[in-house]
Amino acid sequence: MKLFTIFGDPVSHSRSPLMHNNVFKKLGIDACYTRTRLENGSELRDVFFAKALSGANVTVPHKESAYEQCDEVRGIASMVKAVNTLVLENGRLIGYNTDADGFIRAIESFGEVRSALILGAGGTARALSVALRAKGIDVTVLNRSAARLEYFRNEGFAAYAWDEFSPASYGMLINTTSAGLSDDELPIPAGLLGELLARTQAAVDVIYGKETPFLREVKSCGLPYKDGSDMLLAQGVLANHLFLACRYTPEEIEPAMRQSFLY
Ligand SMILES: NC(=O)c1ccc[n+]([C@@H]2O[C@H](COP(=O)([O-])OP(=O)(O)OC[C@H]3O[C@@H](n4cnc5c(N)ncnc54)[C@H](OP(=O)(O)O)[C@@H]3O)[C@@H](O)[C@H]2O)c1
Structure with a gap:
């Protein structure tokens, strides 16, 4: 089973676990997405590897610190210098920003x-x-x-x-x-x-x-x-697309993720 999480502090309010788990369930993917409250952002990379994660989202107040800890940063995240999505690729931590x-x-x-x-x-x-x-x-x-x-x-x-x-x-x-x-x-x-x-x-x-x-x-x-609900949905769809190595299009992911907003 692939494991994903959201890092933040506070993080108990986050809807991301519901959103991503609904997509995994609907698409029949063996994966689970949890919450991780992290006080010290500089520990993010170590915790990511200790938990054997395949990917993660990052929220307040750790996006800038996540940027610093990536092996590679792609797309708009390198201009923004803040990362909200992390993906493990061949043992390397790749950072993206889907908020934009x-x-x-x-x-x-x-x-x-x-x-x-x-x-x-x-x-x-x-x-x-x-x-x-x-x-x-x-x-x-x-x-x-x-x-x-x-x-x-x-x-x-x-x-x-x-x-x-x-x-x-x-x-x-x-x-x-x-x-x-x-x-x-x-x-x-x-x-x-x-x-x-x-x-x-x-x-x-x-x-x-x-x-x-x-x-x-x-x-x-x-x-x-x-x-922020529409932004939350859109950034989540784009993050899930990256978590699943682009095997599913955003258009395939969106209906399953949108459904989680009804719960
Ligand atoms: N809907 C979505 O999908 C989505 C996506 C991303 C983020 N968000 C939300 O966006 C917000 C910010 O996230 P972030 O990652 O940018 O946070 P961040 O990097 O920690 O920045 C927080 C900013 O808020 C200011 N601030 C904090 N408390 C304040 C207060 N009481 N009065 C005035 N200014 C205050 C800070 O000002 P100082 O510099 O003066 O400290 C700083 O500019 C969070 O609420 C997060 O949940 C939503």
Whole structure:
């Protein structure tokens, strides 16, 4: 039996085991996907090999540390410098990032978007900024603290800490912070969020499975919005495609994975 897991902290909220196990069951694959809570991200590689895993997903806060521990990083992950999918290939740990393409698939239903403000500057913000720019969307990044902005500035993005930011108008406001994930916090101060929502056409929170304080504010303004469920499904389909060595197409995997959202 092939073993897969999701590494993160916290990880108890993750729907990934349900999603991937449903695909394995429907496609008749002898495999099992579990959760692994990992406090120290630098142990990720050792734990991967100790558990004899065939592949894994990586979530908060270990995506950047997973990137550092791969033998090879492929695709957009090498630009993003954050990995959410690990696959064992001939004894080597290969890293990918399926969050970026997953997000682009998820926002297709909004139609054309010209500009976006990303809240947060972690691994997900990196993935989304690179993917959105590749689609011709003008990206600005806003983060609580300045330390993580260097990557974005080096990549040529407009990037600000809260205390140096002046609000403008955006096609889409995207929360990639973990504010609201396991607390009841807004990703930016309430006054600033109110100003931004008055000048924004649509909003997305990448957190899924709960109504975050951010999404509550978005809904009260009557804006078109999405939580992170569609992104979760799309990034999961792409990860499963890699776990199964591309033997099944994303189109074959998606119905089985989507079904797990009904449970
Ligand atoms: N739907 C999906 O498929 C999907 C996929 C990927 C990720 N996600 C979600 O995306 C979120 C971020 O993941 P990540 O891997 O990018 O995390 P990360 O690398 O740990 O980055 C977290 C970011 O959130 C900011 N932050 C944390 N708490 C905050 C607070 N209370 N107020 C304001 N800012 C705060 C941090 O700011 P500082 O730099 O100031 O600390 C940092 O910029 C998580 O909630 C994760 O579950 C969802």
